[in-house]
Amino acid sequence: MKTDIILAGVGGQGILSIASIIGDAAINENLFLKQAETHGMSQRGGAVQSHLRISDCEIAADLIPMGKADLILSVEPMEALRYLPFLSPEGYVVTNTTPFINIPNYPDVDAVLAEIEKQPHxxxxxxxxxxxxxxxxxxxxxxxxGAATPFLNIEPEKIEAGIAHIFSRKGEAVVEMNRKAFKAGLDFAMANK
Structure with a gap:
């Protein structure tokens, strides 16, 4: 089992929290994990991406080669488009449709989404x-x-446990709200994949 994931978004959108939760779940499953982060100008709304590799055997390299990602998880549609060259032919793109318009020449959102919708998965x-x-x-x-969980090769309960662990220091109300958010995303993906 191996899953190569590109996490993409804009600074402040929670990419590193997603990576931490997935990483926590993977480690608790006794899986191997490698992560490489590129922060860009994250404090100023710049592009942020992370390569996350999970496997049941040792992983040699941190970076995912072009055309080999099993999943692009993007919290911003233009960032999903930016990383499409990394996607394998069988891979999935899971993207937020709400843009984070942080540049004056942000492309037409409908055109960006149309390109994503050309992907087979x-x-x-x-x-x-x-x-x-x-x-x-x-x-x-x-x-x-939650929407990406069906493509992670990790049981949803393990991801939920990662959410509880990562957010526990913020209190039970925060954990519960994030569990609801996770479940809503998971339910959407199961109905729309």
Whole structure:
């Protein structure tokens, strides 16, 4: 078993929290894990991406080669488009449909989503809207994690345990809100994959 994941977004959107939760779940499953992060100008809304490799045997390299990613999990649609060259022919793109417009020449959102929808395997979800309905817009990254879970090769219960572990220091209310966000994303993906 191996899963190569590109996590993509903009600084402040919770990419590193997603990576921490997946990493926690993988380690608790006794899986091997390698991660390489590129932060860019994350404090200023710059591009952030992380290569996350999970396997049941040792992993030699941190970086995922072009055309070999099993999953692109993007919390922003233009960032999903940016990393499509990494996607394997059998891989999935899971992206938020809500743009983070941080540059004056941001491309037409409908055109970006149309390119993503040309992929043979994708889930496009309005994670911001779902997070707002749950009661916390900041949980959109965990909605995205839920939507990506069917493609991680890790049981959803293990990811949920990772959520509880990573957010436990913030209190039970925060853990529970993130569990709701996760479940909403998972339910959406199961109905739309």
């Amino acid at each position: 994708f889930v496009a979800i309005d994670a911001d809207k779902i997070a707002a309905e749950i009661g916390n817009k900041r949980a959109s990254n965990v909605v995205m994690l």
